[in-house]
Each structure stands twice: as C-alpha cells, then as structure tokens.
Amino acid sequence: MPDGPQTAVNRLHYPFTAVVGLGNLKLALILNAISPRTGGVLIRGEKGTAKSTIVRALAALLPPVTVVTGCRFSCDPADPDPECPDGPHGAGHSASVRPARLAELPVGASEDRLIGSLDLERALTEGVKAFDPGLLAAAHRGVLYVDEVNLLHDHLVDLLLDAAALGTCYVERDAVSVRHAARFLLVGTMNPEEGELRPQLLDRFGLTVEVVASRDPVERAEVVRRRLAFEDDPGAFAIRWADEERALAARIADARARLRQVALPDAALRQIATVCAAFGVDGMRADLITAHAALAHAAWRGGTEVTADDIREAARLALPHRRRRDPFDAPGLDEAELDDLLKRSAEDPDPGPDGHGPDDGGPDGGGPEGRGPDGGGPDGRGPDGGGPDGGGPEGGGRGPEPETLLDGQDAGGPRAEAPGTGPESPGPPEGDGRPVANGPAPAQRTAQAGETYRVRPITVPGLGTGSPGRRSRARTSYGRVSGSRVPAGRLTSPHLSATLRAAAPYQRERGRTGPGLIVRPGDLREAVREGREGNLVLFLVDASGSMAARQRMGAVKGAVLSLLLDAYQRRDKVGLVTFRGSGAELVLPPTSSVEAGAVRLRALPTGGRTPLAEGLRRAAEVLRVERLRDPARRPLLVVVTDGRATSGTDADVHRAAALFTHVAAVVVDCESGPVRLGLAVRLAARLGGEAVRLERLAAGGLHDLVRERRKAA
Incomplete structure (x- = not known):
C-alpha cells in the first residue's frame, strides 16, 4: 500500500x-x-x-x-x-x-x-x-x-x-x-x-x-490502556x-485480487439455498448476499473454492436480521440449527422443499451451540492476527440476545387454563372502593397480550414543526413545496422560481446588461414545505383490578401493542405510564425504542384499585418535562381505561384532567358489559379529546378511512 x-x-x-x-x-x-x-x-x-x-x-x-x-x-x-x-x-x-x-x-x-x-x-x-x-x-x-x-x-x-x-x-x-x-x-x-x-x-x-462490551476485566483494561495511549500521542x-x-x-x-478465481460449486450453492429456505427469510437477497460473503471468506482464508465453513461464517452474518417478522422480534440465528442444516445438506445433496432431507423431521435444535472457525484465516486467529478472535464479547456471533419470552410464559408457550384460573381471572371485587385497613397487598397478575392489528389513523390536529415522521401534518425541511416566503434568517432551502420572479421586474433599473441575473438579498425566497412529523405518544394505561376483573387486560395489551407498532411505523417517540393500587408509575420514559415499550407492557402486572387522578397527574408531569427537552415535538396522550376511579374523588380527576392544556388526547374506552356508564367518554370530554371504543380501534373499511382523513385535514 x-x-x-x-x-x-x-x-x-x-x-x-x-x-x-x-x-x-x-x-x-x-x-x-x-x-x-x-x-x-x-x-x-x-x-x-x-x-x-x-x-x-x-x-x-x-x-x-x-x-x-x-x-x-x-x-x-x-x-x-x-x-x-x-x-x-x-x-x-x-x-x-x-x-x-x-x-x-x-x-x-x-x-x-x-x-x-x-x-x-x-x-x-x-x-x-x-x-x-x-x-x-x-x-x-x-x-x-x-x-x-x-x-x-x-x-x-x-x-x-x-x-x-x-x-x-x-x-x-x-x-x-x-x-x-x-x-x-x-x-x-x-x-x-x-x-x-x-x-x-x-x-x-x-x-x-x-x-457488546466485554465483561472480561483484563480485556476491558487493555481497551482503556490503548485508548489512553492513542489520546496521549496519536x-x-x-x-x-x-x-x-x-x-x-x-x-x-491479495484476497480481493484472488476473489475472481474462487469457485462456488453446485453443492455449496445448494447448501446456501437450503439454509436460507430453512430459516424462512424473505426474497432471494439473502441467498445472493450469503453467496457473495462465502466467496469473500474463501478468498480471505486463501482457498480456491467455497466450503461449508465459508457458508457457515457467511450465514451467521447475513441471515439474523432477515428473520425478523415485525419490529418486536429479536434478530438472531440458532447456530446449532445452522450446523445441523449444513451437515444434513452435505449428506443429502437433494434436500426436500422444506430444506431438510426426505426422511428427517428437520433439525431438532438441541445440544450445545456449534462453533466453527471465526473467519480469521487458516490459523484460526482473528483478522488482525492477534488478540481476541471472536470468542470474546461477541462469542461467535451469539452475544446476549434480547428476550424472546416476552409474555412471562414458559418455553411451552401459552397454556389452556380452566375457567377462572387463567392469568386474567378476576381477583377480589373492588366493591364500593373503600380502602381495606391492614389488608393483604393486591395480587399481581400478568395477562397475556392479544393479537396485534392495524389501528385506525390517529393524528394531532393542526400544523406542527417537529421532527420528521409519518403521523401529523407539519412544516418540515422536506416534503412537497406548498409555497414560498421571505427568509427570517439564513437561507437554507431556496425557492428558485420565486426568487427569480421577485428579482425579474427590477433588472432594467438595476442596469443589467449581460446574461447574468442581478439579485439583491431582498429578492431571496425560501421554500415552504409540508410533510409529516413524528409525535410523542404517551400511553396512560389502567392496570387496575377493574380491567383484569372483566377479562379485558389481554385485549388491552394487544391494543396498546398495536398502537406501539403504529408508532414505530410513524417514527414517533413513545412513553408508558401505568396506574394501579395506590399510585402511578412511569414504566417507560419517552424513547424511540418501541421494543422496550413492548417488553415492559407484556410483563405489566394488573390488580388493585384505580387511581385515575394520580395517573393523569403523572402523565402531565412527564409531558411537562418532555416539553422542556423537545419543545417542537407535539404530544399525543392515549389513555387506555374503562373510566372507573376507585381511588380519589371525581373532583380529583377533574382537576388532573385540567392539566392537559393544548395536548391532543384520545381515550380508548375499555368498558364492557350490558350496562355501561360512559365514564371514559366523560373523561375524553374533560381532556378535550376523542373517545374510541376498544373494539373500534382497528382500522375499518374505506368509508372509515375517508372519514378519518377528512377529520385529520
């Protein structure tokens, strides 16, 4: 070089x-x-x-x-x-x-x-x-x-x-x-x-x-030692x-020059196709990327043709992120299953349509995870020829993976429960709402979340100026040009035709004689663009016994997960406040990670009294702090409750609702049963927002979509 x-x-x-x-x-x-x-x-x-x-x-x-x-x-x-x-x-x-x-x-x-x-x-x-x-x-x-x-x-x-x-x-x-x-x-x-x-x-x-950072003290000390030496004298x-x-x-x-001479045998190509098909990746890009990576790995180690070890190293890096089915799935790859697939495909050159041999039932995934060469060359060392070779923090690509059992169930998945004994079975009734002196703490239950679905459009009214996203209308630095204006400060997005139109009538009096246009600072115009912004969606979820007692918490969790998925697609920040028992808790501070919100929600226990006023006050405090941190991002409060308040008075709820001035709010009404009191609707009116029945939260047909679009405009 x-x-x-x-x-x-x-x-x-x-x-x-x-x-x-x-x-x-x-x-x-x-x-x-x-x-x-x-x-x-x-x-x-x-x-x-x-x-x-x-x-x-x-x-x-x-x-x-x-x-x-x-x-x-x-x-x-x-x-x-x-x-x-x-x-x-x-x-x-x-x-x-x-x-x-x-x-x-x-x-x-x-x-x-x-x-x-x-x-x-x-x-x-x-x-x-x-x-x-x-x-x-x-x-x-x-x-x-x-x-x-x-x-x-x-x-x-x-x-x-x-x-x-x-x-x-x-x-x-x-x-x-x-x-x-x-x-x-x-x-x-x-x-x-x-x-x-x-x-x-x-x-x-x-x-x-x-x-991930190494947990080995020796390795961590070496990282600090080298970094200090670099900062002292680069x-x-x-x-x-x-x-x-x-x-x-x-x-x-040398490897780049040798790459064209590396062969990809048909047997190796079938192994690649078998692995990609068995792991259920979408499309054909995974097969192509795995083939290119295997060829590069063979050239890197000095080989002349692709082997199973090259395919293994390529698949470990090319497939994990392609197995995700929704934003709540954790990327990952079972290396024991990968090793088993490569072994079976090598033994059986004509795998069945499912990627396994005709007589087997597929990989069992058991046993210890396989370990192959780390791609560091023929000597098995790392690419830099020294130090840890991949068996350190990343451990052959495994590393700590996010939890996959998010609902609190065991590895056997959800179990069928006898009536009255399931995770959503009601506890002691709340009665008239009077506190029980010296009584036992309310039992905590964790309801399993229902299925997610596409939710109806929910937007913040008006025209914002927040961070780019896909929820509410906003003036942004991108999007369609809706007009022009005289810049208030430094010109960042010039509107060329408007600038030319502003300067054109004055060319004669400015003495223009050549081909160039004489433009003065006052002629400059900037484009006004309209796009979509992301909002701060704060979920206030009722986790009290009144929700669990009516077998609603599973459906509620499914609804909130659906709203979280919608927030992910619309590039929102999300936060989660829950209230139950004697107070409210900020379970998830506002963040862009909806995955964290899904984990906290699925593990959310239910039971106890319903301190609705305390939940509203906690949510108002969260929005107040976030307004100081990011004043341009407009909030959207989503309250998920049946409207009952068995802790505190109605006046407390009214005073807490008055804290939400200039905050768009939606109340998801979870009340059920033949007799409905309309408490959630009254709460929505106090918040100056809209009440949506839980069963109507899902996106409807064309008529509903047109109606929502007109309302948003």
Missing part, C-alpha cells in the same frame, strides 16, 4: 488492528472490503463499544482508487461512466491514484447534502445550470457511513434505498436533471435502545453484527501499529 495520503489517514483515526476483540465485526468489514457486492454492514450495539471508531479506521485499509483526474464523481479511467456530469472522459484524460474515501452522512443532513443540488451561486451570477454533487457522489467507490442510521429521516432513507438498489443517483429537481454512478459500501451503526430500523433499509445491509500510536495495518491491508488487497 502506498505511503503518503494513506499514512495520513492512519494517523487521523484509531488503527483498525488496535481495536481489542470484536472479531465478528472485523470479519464483516473485511469481507465487504474484499467484495463490495457483500452489501455493507449494519452494526448493532450499545453505546461505547467502538462502533464508530472501527468504521472510521476501515478506510485506511481499503485499496487506493484510480480516478480520472479532476472528475468530481470518481470515474474509473478504465471504465468511465458515459453519463458522468463531468464527462465525457475520453482516452486522453489523465489518471491519478487517491485513497478510498469515507463519506459520513449526518443524521440531520438535508436532501441537498445527500444527493446534490443546483449550484445556486453560479445559477444566479452566471446564468448557467451547474450541479453541485452531494455525499453519494463523494462515496462512489468508497464507504458511506451513517452513524445512528436508525434515526435517519425517512426522506433520506428513501433516497438512500434508491441509490443502494440501483448503484446510481438520479437528481430531478430545481431545473437540474443529472444521473451519476453511486456504488459504495454502506456501513451503518445503531443503538437498538433508540429504536429499530425500517425493514426496507434493514434488508439493504448485507451483513449485521451485534456488539501519531506515535499509529506508528506503533503501522506494521500490522500494512500487513492487513496487503492481505485484503
């Missing part, structure tokens, strides 16, 4: 080989460096686990890129893009070599920054249509890194999906029509506690790795690891 600029990259960032442990993550990044067709890497993990550090260090290991001199779009001189905006590039153009680029896409980036836009300065001063390229052009033939990719705005996700799928960036805006190549290695990092990734973008990542630290960096970069370059 040449010195010079590449060495400078080494000294700017923490060296790749100096990162302690993280064998699976290193392997996934190296496989993508060898074969960009592997499709990128999604790195999931808790904060402070060197996710960003190791990604930024990757660029120094990539082979240098030969480009057409002066081309802003990094065209390859051997195969220039015929539609390059800086082209055409003929045979006479000179070539130059530069290091591979790492382009970073900030979460708050604008659409113009990502795809490029009209060069407004040249358009206004020279009267020409010139294109100013964005980050997709900068990332071509390099790495596009998105930190906190799960928080990326939806409009940027859509653009990223198009570019990743086509390998091309199309720009049709502001009188500009441009197409240029955009093939890049997509690397994203995320903390699952802050919310999950949209399924469409999740599937675009070829490989995924779950990382240059000396980089020089100390320069030999390892050069050796690893050379090995990646």
Whole structure:
C-alpha cells in the first residue's frame, strides 16, 4: 500500500488492528472490503463499544482508487461512466491514484447534502445550470457511513434505498436533471435502545453484527490502556501499529485480487439455498448476499473454492436480521440449527422443499451451540492476527440476545387454563372502593397480550414543526413545496422560481446588461414545505383490578401493542405510564425504542384499585418535562381505561384532567358489559379529546378511512 495520503489517514483515526476483540465485526468489514457486492454492514450495539471508531479506521485499509483526474464523481479511467456530469472522459484524460474515501452522512443532513443540488451561486451570477454533487457522489467507490442510521429521516432513507438498489443517483429537481454512478459500501451503526430500523433499509445491509462490551476485566483494561495511549500521542500510536495495518491491508488487497478465481460449486450453492429456505427469510437477497460473503471468506482464508465453513461464517452474518417478522422480534440465528442444516445438506445433496432431507423431521435444535472457525484465516486467529478472535464479547456471533419470552410464559408457550384460573381471572371485587385497613397487598397478575392489528389513523390536529415522521401534518425541511416566503434568517432551502420572479421586474433599473441575473438579498425566497412529523405518544394505561376483573387486560395489551407498532411505523417517540393500587408509575420514559415499550407492557402486572387522578397527574408531569427537552415535538396522550376511579374523588380527576392544556388526547374506552356508564367518554370530554371504543380501534373499511382523513385535514 502506498505511503503518503494513506499514512495520513492512519494517523487521523484509531488503527483498525488496535481495536481489542470484536472479531465478528472485523470479519464483516473485511469481507465487504474484499467484495463490495457483500452489501455493507449494519452494526448493532450499545453505546461505547467502538462502533464508530472501527468504521472510521476501515478506510485506511481499503485499496487506493484510480480516478480520472479532476472528475468530481470518481470515474474509473478504465471504465468511465458515459453519463458522468463531468464527462465525457475520453482516452486522453489523465489518471491519478487517491485513497478510498469515507463519506459520513449526518443524521440531520438535508436532501441537498445527500444527493446534490443546483449550484445556486453560479445559477444566479452566471446564468448557467451547474450541479453541485452531494455525499453519494463523494462515496462512489468508497464507504458511506451513517452513524445512528436508525434515526435517519425517512426522506433520506428513501433516497438512500434508491441509490443502494440501483448503484446510481438520479437528481430531478430545481431545473437540474443529472444521473451519476453511486456504488459504495454502506456501513451503518445503531443503538437498538433508540429504536429499530425500517425493514426496507434493514434488508439493504448485507451483513449485521451485534456488539457488546466485554465483561472480561483484563480485556476491558487493555481497551482503556490503548485508548489512553492513542489520546496521549496519536501519531506515535499509529506508528506503533503501522506494521500490522500494512500487513492487513496487503492481505485484503491479495484476497480481493484472488476473489475472481474462487469457485462456488453446485453443492455449496445448494447448501446456501437450503439454509436460507430453512430459516424462512424473505426474497432471494439473502441467498445472493450469503453467496457473495462465502466467496469473500474463501478468498480471505486463501482457498480456491467455497466450503461449508465459508457458508457457515457467511450465514451467521447475513441471515439474523432477515428473520425478523415485525419490529418486536429479536434478530438472531440458532447456530446449532445452522450446523445441523449444513451437515444434513452435505449428506443429502437433494434436500426436500422444506430444506431438510426426505426422511428427517428437520433439525431438532438441541445440544450445545456449534462453533466453527471465526473467519480469521487458516490459523484460526482473528483478522488482525492477534488478540481476541471472536470468542470474546461477541462469542461467535451469539452475544446476549434480547428476550424472546416476552409474555412471562414458559418455553411451552401459552397454556389452556380452566375457567377462572387463567392469568386474567378476576381477583377480589373492588366493591364500593373503600380502602381495606391492614389488608393483604393486591395480587399481581400478568395477562397475556392479544393479537396485534392495524389501528385506525390517529393524528394531532393542526400544523406542527417537529421532527420528521409519518403521523401529523407539519412544516418540515422536506416534503412537497406548498409555497414560498421571505427568509427570517439564513437561507437554507431556496425557492428558485420565486426568487427569480421577485428579482425579474427590477433588472432594467438595476442596469443589467449581460446574461447574468442581478439579485439583491431582498429578492431571496425560501421554500415552504409540508410533510409529516413524528409525535410523542404517551400511553396512560389502567392496570387496575377493574380491567383484569372483566377479562379485558389481554385485549388491552394487544391494543396498546398495536398502537406501539403504529408508532414505530410513524417514527414517533413513545412513553408508558401505568396506574394501579395506590399510585402511578412511569414504566417507560419517552424513547424511540418501541421494543422496550413492548417488553415492559407484556410483563405489566394488573390488580388493585384505580387511581385515575394520580395517573393523569403523572402523565402531565412527564409531558411537562418532555416539553422542556423537545419543545417542537407535539404530544399525543392515549389513555387506555374503562373510566372507573376507585381511588380519589371525581373532583380529583377533574382537576388532573385540567392539566392537559393544548395536548391532543384520545381515550380508548375499555368498558364492557350490558350496562355501561360512559365514564371514559366523560373523561375524553374533560381532556378535550376523542373517545374510541376498544373494539373500534382497528382500522375499518374505506368509508372509515375517508372519514378519518377528512377529520385529520
């Protein structure tokens, strides 16, 4: 690898080989460096686990890129893009070599920054249509890194999906029509506690790795030791690891050159198809990604053809995130089942349609989890040639996985209960609501959640200015242009035609003689865009005995889970307050992770009295604090109750409801039985909101949808 600029990259960032442990993550990044067709890497993990550090260090290991001199779009001189905006590039153009680029896409980036836009300065001063390229052009033939990719705005996700799928960036805006190549290695990092990734973008990542901090004191001490040495003298630290960096970069370059000579036998291809079919992944992308990763792994270890070990390593990284069926599922892969499938497919070259042999009943999943080579090369060591080799924090890709038994049942699943003995069976009746002196604490029961479903549209009235999302109407930095205005401060989103119209009538008196347009600051106009925002959806759930006694809590949990799923799809923040017994509890502080809300809700016990007023006061306090933290995000209060209040007085409830001024509210009425008192409807009126019967929460037919859309508008 040449010195010079590449060495400078080494000294700017923490060296790749100096990162302690993280064998699976290193392997996934190296496989993508060898074969960009592997499709990128999604790195999931808790904060402070060197996710960003190791990604930024990757660029120094990539082979240098030969480009057409002066081309802003990094065209390859051997195969220039015929539609390059800086082209055409003929045979006479000179070539130059530069290091591979790492382009970073900030979460708050604008659409113009990502795809490029009209060069407004040249358009206004020279009267020409010139294109100013964005980050997709900068990332071509390099790495596009998105930190906190799960928080990326939806409009940027859509653009990223198009570019990743086509390998091309199309720009049709502001009188500009441009197409240029955009093939890049997509690397994203995320903390699952802050919310999950949209399924469409999740599937675009070829490989995924779950990382956690090591619990080994020796390894943790070594991490701190190296980091302190780097912070004390980055240059000396980089020089100390320069030999390892050069050796690893050379090995990646050799593997990339050897990749075309690696064979994929039909037997290995059938094994890949068997594994993907047996694990029930959607579509064919999993098969293709697994094949590319297996080929890269074979080249990495110096092999000439793909073996079962290569397929195993590829499947461990390519399949876990493709097995999710909804946002509440935890990604994961049973490695014992994977080993069994590979063994059976090797013994039986003609597997049945279910991915298993004709005479067996499928893998039993028993026994200890299988362990294969970690992909660190023929000697079985990690990709950096030293230190932990993947048997540390990530443990061969297993790592700690989120809970899968979320309902509190045992591994046998839900059990049939005799009438009156199930988890929702009523406890002692609440009677007249008088407290029982020195009585036993109310029994806690955990009801199993009902099935989820698509809920009817619920929006916050008016026009907001909050974070981009998909729930309520808002003025945002993206979306359709609804008008123009004089900018109040710095011009961020120019409205070209409105600016030209404002300047056009004054060209004669301003003395214009040439082709350029004379524009004064007062002529500038910015676009007013209307899109959708995400809201803070705070659930206030009645978990008292009155809910459990009427066999309603299972249906209530199913309804709230459905609302949580809707909040995930609409990019909301969610919070959960429950009230039962003698008070209210903030079970889930406002967060973007609906998975955390689902876990807390499913484990929620029920029973006791109904302190409705205390629940309302606790919810009002949560909204007050969140308004200080994020004043632009509008709240939506969803109260799930039957309206009964057996702790406190009606006046207490009335005073607590008065705390919710300028807060949109929906009361899900859970009252049942032949005689209904309409208490939830009265509560909705006090909150200035709408009451929705529990059984009518599900989205209805076309008539209901049209009615809701008209109401939202």
